[in-house]
Amino acid sequence: MTRRAGTALALGVVVAFLVVPVAALLVEAPLGRLPSLLGTRVVRDAIWVTVRANLAANALVLGFGTPAAWLLATRRFPGRALVLTLCELPLVLPPAVAGIALLSAYAQGGLFGDALQRAGVVLPFGPWAVVLAVAFVASPFYLRQAVAAFEAVDGDLTDVARTLGASRTRTFWRVVLPLASGGLVAGWVLAFARGVGEFGATIIFAGNVQGRTTTLTLAVYQELDSNLDVAVAMGVLLVALSAGVLLSYKLLETWRSSTSTSRVSFAPSPSS
């Protein structure tokens, strides 16, 4: 009984700690004036930049990350552990350092900057810089989860598909992907949330130009200095957006587990 009370108390503390600041933000926000505050030019531009950059970044992360994760999960090659570790490095880089690292790679005087410039490709300080910054900090979240999800796929099932005559490609699309999809979506949600919240790398690598590189988080930082109410309104918007994504993910999960059969783990056939 006391143990139960103890754990209940712990849960209460955790929930209060995580929820109170968000609730306080909502209390602090001038909710009545929210629509007019969010209708300002700064906010509209920031929403558009955020949506655009994150769409592109997520497409890149999923498009390149999925096959890369598949390869890392299914092949054993020398140096694989090193590759995995290197791919996770951006997770531990402080965001501002990530920004400077991106500058060192792609800006003038950087590793590839001058060569790129001669080829007429300018990555930093423009819309593409936001995409790269977001992809750089967010992709490790997806990659990690995707590798784990692919590793968890039962090899026997893919073998069965292959012996029944399905090609490699078809097996991947029809067996592996559906089985791994739960983990893949979870990884994508993490990466998406991290990308929308990206600040440090973006402001250094892309700068803060309204309508071009000013994302919602950058706009919050800027408006702290000029219009606190607009900053808070954008904070509420970001909270609502994240809550929406998390909620739809949870709903999707419950719906999938109640309707789909693909997630039933097959019992190994009794070897008589």
Next chain:
Amino acid sequence: MKRLLLAGAVVAVSLAAPSAASALNVYAATSLTNVMPEIRRDASYSFGGSHTLQLQIERGAPADLFLSAEPAEAQALYREGRCARPVTIATNKLVLIVRQGDPQHVGSVYGLRKGGLNLSIGNASVPVGEYTRRLLRRLRLTSVLSANSVSQQSNVGQVLSQVAFGGADAGFVYVTDARTQRDRIDSLSIPQWAQPAVRYQGCVVRRGGADTAGATSLLDAIRSSRGRGLLRRFGFGLPPRP
């Protein structure tokens, strides 16, 4: 799949779209966020910490004009040959801000001596933090940094919002920033004799393809009677007329 590709193409095209036909690019300190668009609306602004902006210009950012919150960054670019000789465009002052109504009865900068308060200041590597320390040295009040619990912020906006939302009892910001939050905070002025010389400097960036003429004309506009009037209206001090 086709629809995905189409959406991708739309996003890619919109990303690749050139910026508003070669607007003048101004890299300016965050504390100029409100006043600069009043002086010139049709320029393209990138607001940030002066030091970050300096780093970006050194890395080839497409800046035409640089407006720094302290001379150090503009002078450094000038020494490197990346911009023309900097000129002082405005001055600023520090104020002590407290939550509206001063619930902790700080009263003045000397009220910080009683200790036990949450004090918010800029960290030593950003201009506002450097000026704050200089100010406290002049007032012989450096002890207030150990008598109170101090949280260090990386920009003025964070100090401001900490005090405005009650995360800190008091903090040091520029008078121009304090003006933007009159409904949440009160400002306590600081003796003029102790004020550090906070000077904003602007310089025309030198790089291939820079809009030197546009940058020069905007710098002139900032220093014109109209520009000076606007700066004053937003709470800035002014250097002697050129």
